[in-house]
Amino acid sequence: MTETSPAIEGWFTTGVEPALVGSRCTSCGCTFFPRTAGFCRNPVCAGEVFVDTELSRRGRVWSYTDAQYQPPPPFIAATDPYEPFALAAVELPEGLVVLGQVAAGYGVADLEVGREVELVVETLYTDESGERTIWRWKPVESQGVDA
Amino acid sequence: MSHDVAVAGVGMHPWGKWGRNFVTYGVHAAREALADAGVAWADVDLVVGGETVRNGYGGYVAGATFAQALGWNGARVATSYAACATGAQALDTARARILAGMSEVALVVGADTTPKGFLAPNAGERWEDPDWLRFRLLGMTNPAYFALYARRRMDLYGATTADFAAVKVKNARHGLANPNARYRKEVTAAEVLDSAVVADPLHLLDICATSDGAAAVVLTSMAYANKHGLHQGDGGPVRVRAIATVTPTFPNTVIDMPLMSTDPTDPTDPTGTTGTTGTTGEPERTFKESIGHAAYEEAGLGPEDVDLAEVYDLSTALELDWIEDLALCKRGEAEQLLRAGDTTIGGRIPVNPSGGLACFGEAVPAQALAQVCELTWQLRGQAHGRQVDGARVGITANQGLFGHGSSVILSR
Numbered sequence: 001m002t003e004t005s006p007a008i009e010g011w012f013t014t015g016v017e018p019a020l021v022g023s024r025c026t027s028c029g030c031t032f033f034p035r036t037a038g039f040c041r042n043p044v045c046a047g048e049v050f051v052d053t054e055l056s057r058r059g060r061v062w063s064y065t066d067a068q069y070q071p072p073p074p075f076i077a078a079t080d081p082y083e084p085f086a087l088a089a090v091e092l093p094e095g096l097v098v099l100g101q102v103a104a105g106y107g108v109a110d111l112e113v114g115r116e117v118e119l120v121v122e123t124l125y126t127d128e129s130g131e132r133t134i135w136r137w138k139p140v141e142s143q144g145v146d147a
Numbered sequence: 148m149s150h151d152v153a154v155a156g157v158g159m160h161p162w163g164k165w166g167r168n169f170v171t172y173g174v175h176a177a178r179e180a181l182a183d184a185g186v187a188w189a190d191v192d193l194v195v196g197g198e199t200v201r202n203g204y205g206g207y208v209a210g211a212t213f214a215q216a217l218g219w220n221g222a223r224v225a226t227s228y229a230a231c232a233t234g235a236q237a238l239d240t241a242r243a244r245i246l247a248g249m250s251e252v253a254l255v256v257g258a259d260t261t262p263k264g265f266l267a268p269n270a271g272e273r274w275e276d277p278d279w280l281r282f283r284l285l286g287m288t289n290p291a292y293f294a295l296y297a298r299r300r301m302d303l304y305g306a307t308t309a310d311f312a313a314v315k316v317k318n319a320r321h322g323l324a325n326p327n328a329r330y331r332k333e334v335t336a337a338e339v340l341d342s343a344v345v346a347d348p349l350h351l352l353d354i355c356a357t358s359d360g361a362a363a364v365v366l367t368s369m370a371y372a373n374k375h376g377l378h379q380g381d382g383g384p385v386r387v388r389a390i391a392t393v394t395p396t397f398p399n400t401v402i403d404m405p406l407m408s409t410d411p412t413d414p415t416d417p418t419g420t421t422g423t424t425g426t427t428g429e430p431e432r433t434f435k436e437s438i439g440h441a442a443y444e445e446a447g448l449g450p451e452d453v454d455l456a457e458v459y460d461l462s463t464a465l466e467l468d469w470i471e472d473l474a475l476c477k478r479g480e481a482e483q484l485l486r487a488g489d490t491t492i493g494g495r496i497p498v499n500p501s502g503g504l505a506c507f508g509e510a511v512p513a514q515a516l517a518q519v520c521e522l523t524w525q526l527r528g529q530a531h532g533r534q535v536d537g538a539r540v541g542i543t544a545n546q547g548l549f550g551h552g553s554s555v556i557l558s559r
Contacts, residue, residue, distance in 0.1 A: 007284055008274070033408045041410065043397050062402070063302070065294035065346045071286035072267035074279055087287060089295055089402050095412035097402050101285055108347045113302035124284070134284055 002130030004123075010035060012135045018121040019057050020098060020135055023050035031055070031094045055098070057119045058140065059090040062097045064111040076125040086110075088137045090117055103138035116140040150445070152245050153372035153384040154557065155365040156184025157520040160258070162329040162360035162507045169202050172361035173209070173258030174216045176513075180363035184377060186252060191222050191365075193250040195237040197257030197512030198228035200269070209512070213256045223250065230547025231459065232392060233257060234362065234515030235555055239390040241366045251371045257512035258361035278405040278548065285407065290354050290462070292404045294346035297464030301348060304479040306467065310486070311353050312339035314463035315505055317491050322502015324532025327517075329358050330506045339463075353463040358508030362516035364523075378527070382559060385526045388540075389445035389556040395434040403434070404548045435472040435546055442542065442554035443474075450474040453496065453556075454538040455525055457518040459545035460503040469544050470498060473554070497535045500525060515553055518543035522557045 006012065011034055012020045022033040025040040027047030033055060040047035070082040077083075086102035088111060102111070103120050117137040124134035158179025160172040173196075181188055194217075196209030205212040210226040223244075229236035234257040241253035273279040281287040300306040319334040334352060342351040366387065367377065378384040395403075398410030412429050432440055443449055450473060458469035467481035475496050476484050484490050490498040501507070501521040504514070522541035524530040539559045546552035 008280070030411050032411065041397065063295040063299040065291050065298060065348075067286050067288065067291060067346060068344050071282055071288050074268070074272070074283040075286040076283070085286070087285065087291055087295075095398075097400070097409040099281075099285055099287060099402065099407045108298075113299060 004131040004133060007124045007132035007134050012121065013054065014121050014133065017057060018119055018135065019054035020119065022053050022055050022094070024053040025050055031096065033096060033098055056093045058116060059092040059098070061111055061113055061115045061117060062089040062091045063113060064088040064102070064108055066108050076127075078123065078125045088117060090137050100135050100137045103136045106139055110139050149369065150246060151369055151386040151388060152242050153367045153369050153377065153386060154519070154523050155186055155252070155367045155372055155377045155384055156180040156182070157365070157523045158183055158363045159327045159517060159520055160361040161327045162358040162510060165359045167260065167359070169199055169206065169258040169260040169359070169361070170212055170216050172260070172359060173213050173256045173363070176258065176361035176363035177213060177217060177254055177256050180254065180365045184365040186365055186367070188217055189220055191220065191252050191254045193223045193225070193241060193244055193253040195241045195253060195255045196224075196226045197233040197237045197516065198226050199259045199512050200228070201262065202260055209256070209258070229392065229551040229553070230549060231509070231511055231545050232515055232547050232551040232553035233512040234517075234519070235390055235543075235545070235553030236392050236551075238364060238366065238387070238516065238519065238555065239392055242387060242390060245366060245368050251368050253366045254363065255366060255516060256361065256363040257514075257516045259510040259512050260359050261357040261510060277407065281405045281407055287407070288346070289404060290346045290349060292402070293354065293462035293465060294349045295402065296468055297349055297462060298347070300464055300467060304482065306464065306482050308340060308348050308350070309336060310467070310482045311349070311463040312336040313485055314460065314466050315339045315352055317485070318460065318499050318503045318505035321492060321500050321533055322506030325502050325506065328502045328506040329356070329508050349462055349464065355461050355504035356508035358510045360507065360510035360513050360517070362513040362520050364516055364519055381527055385523045385557050385559060387555065388448065388558050389442040389554070391438050391441035391445060391554045392552070393437055393441045394550045396430040396437060398429065399434055399550070400429055401433050401435075403550070433472070434550070435468070435544075435552065438546070438552040438554045439473040439542070439544060442556050446556040448540060448556060448558075452540050453542050455497045455500055455522070455535045455541045457499055457501060457503070457521050457541065457543045459514075460499060460505055461509065463505070466498060466503065473542060473544055492533060492535055500530065500533045500535050502533075515543065515545050515555070518545065519555055519557065522555070526557055526559050
């Protein structure tokens with residue numbers, strides 16, 4: 001029997017409106033991703049207590065590229081032969097930039113610096129126990145500006 | 148009090164894909180540097196090695212490995228690791244002991260033997276290691292990070308892939324006569340633009356290769372250099388004026404290898420229940436800007452004093468970023484310098500007269516030292532076939548993983 005589960009535990013939620021899960025320092029309010037514990041990296045904060053917090057699902061593209069050649073292990077290609085995918089660094093309202101692959105079906109031609117994108121969860125690869133999922137950035141369609 | 152130390156000697160093993168043990172290259176470079184200095188190995192009282200992480204235990208204790216290979220002479224030993232800034236950090240370690248009066252003659256060596264293809268993380272499942280996770284979860288290679296920076300230049304400043312190609316054309320020409328360069332061949336813009344796209348917008352020929360190679364520097368106190376008359380014939384030894392190895396300042400807002408996110412810039416508590424913090428928003432300078440700034444401050448010099456720069460062109464576009472990070476022009480204006488020929492030998496501020504990583508490929512623990520070797524030859528007027536006329540002050544810059552970076556300033 002196989003089942004679908006995240007490629008890494010605890011980094012994002014998988015519901016209808018999936019979101020990255022970060023850690024907010026209860027002392028200074030800084031939000032970190034991936035989640036952290038034990039000590040706050042803000043140099044003027046001695047905080048040690050964090051609460052999980054879902055990050056904004058939408059942000060704006062800081063920059064983008066793609067992987068035209070198959071990355072080396074430990075990357076696991078979803079398909080054989082390998083199919084290139086796009087990558088984007090996205091600025092979130094929380095003030096941090098988070099990398100991610102771009103949603104299936106979208107490439108660099110669909111992106112530009114400043115473009116709004118939304119978080120989705122898709123299959124990264126499939127192993128013997130099922131599909132392993134990952135967060136991805138999907139361009140928000142038709143903002144009614146472009147012809 | 149002067150913080151200067153003397154570059155008594157420099158030496159390299161040519162870059163290439165030679166397939167030999169890194170120790171062989173390191174010993175070759177070390178002997179070249181000692182011969183250049185006119186200093187006997189027996190007189191070296193400190194050896195600092197640049198660690199290589201892909202060559203087993205001998206690489207982890209590189210300082211001792213080189214010391215043993217040269218024949219144990221009782222010298223103190225240290226080994227440094229700072230990713231791409233390894234060589235500069237090793238140099239800084241040597242300088243600190245010399246300036247403290249605890250060493251007089253230091254030999255600094257970096258050497259590497261590299262695998263083919265993308266630099267990949269070490270083997271094994273390492274779910275806590277961001278350098279492993281970025282490959283597993285995102286397929287995020289080093290060139291993909293370079294490409295993010297390149298694309299941003301295009302979207303923000305109007306750079307073109309033709310500009311990036313022009314950097315490669317320039318550097319290929321610079322390196323033609325460099326005996327230590329791996330690639331000594333003219334490249335046309337069409338060849339760059341016709342090469343395969345690796346990570347859009349970067350083509351294969353925009354991205355530096357990985358190479359085998361070694362570089363070594365003999366540092367001495369100014370007193371030792373003067374007492375022994377080192378390089379008196381050519382106006383005294385080249386001096387180290389600054390070695391900046393600063394770390395970033397929180398929040399580091401530019402995405403860096405190998406991380407998947409930046410620090411947060413806006414620490415305001417969105418719930419309003421805990422108040423805010425003492426951070427002051429974005430720092431005054433980006434990490435890369437702060438590296439050059441620290442070097443200028445330490446040297447008591449400014450960008451206007453610099454005659455040439457050796458910067459880390461891991462990609463062609465990154466050379467343009469560095470020109471601005473070192474304040475050699477305003478943000479967004481590096482393409483104008485390039486197009487005007489200002490960064491070509493003979494121009495106002497030649498950049499990468501050695502040919503840069505475009506002609507060398509990267510040999511991580513040796514690369515920051517190779518930059519220092521090139522500046523030394525340039526400042527002595529010995530950079531045959533690529534000499535920057537009348538060069539008196541040179542600066543290097545590089546950046547590596549995990550908050551490492553360096554800038555070294557040398558002068559006559």
